[in-house]
Amino acid sequence: MLKVAIVTDGPYGDRAFDNIKNEFDTAFIKLEQPSSMFMDDIELPEKEIKQIEDVNILITYTTHPDLTLELVERFADNVDWIIVAAWKGDGFKNQLESHDNVICPYIMCELEENGDPIFDKFTSDIGKPKVLLKLDDDKLKDIVVLRSSPCGSTTFVSEYIKEKYAGKELDKDNLPTEAGLKLQHYPCRAAKMRLFTDEECKKEMASGFHRDAFQEAITHE
Known part of the structure; x- marks a missing residue:
């Protein structure tokens, strides 16, 4: 079964988890927002790292841009796709989407198939109504x-x-x-x-x- 991880650092993502878990093996992971001003100081808990490394689809509902960037940089080579649900500014979007398997939808209910088997398996059930x-x-x-x-x-x-x-x-x-x-x-x-x-x-x-x-x-x- 397709494995999905939803990562949040605040109030978002719980509804998506409640819905997506009915279709796929889904984990809900809560992380603390970084307190440091320096991205190099961001540390992800080992337990959560192992959970994320094992999934096909990573969905980030993190609102702190440094944490979002850290997740994308850390896991882009480990998972099939990363869907960034929360992002700010076209420049940041372009930076994230420089990875071929990262997508930053304007709104989550616009997701549709793109020809990739893993992504299409997910968006055949979740996305555009x-x-x-x-x-x-x-x-x-x-x-x-x-x-x-x-x-x-x-x-x-x-x-x-x-x-x-x-x-x-x-x-x-x-x-x-x-x-x-x-x-x-x-x-x-x-x-x-x-x-x-x-x-x-x-x-x-x-x-x-x-x-x-x-x-x-x-x-x-």
């Missing part, structure tokens, strides 16, 4: 989450739609918009985690991804 509608004479029987946003908001939206339309005829014209609007009620942390972006912009992107997922599900139903 994708759902399947099961209907009986245009009445909703079930919604299958084929690919969930890392934070679990896709399930949140799907459960709302299922509860509202259970056994009822779908309003196909308005359903995608309704799904997108419902995402707005999920307490998304992406904007705060990104540190430099507008929260409404983030939520609009996440909302759009879920709207599009339900629109595609209707189109291919």
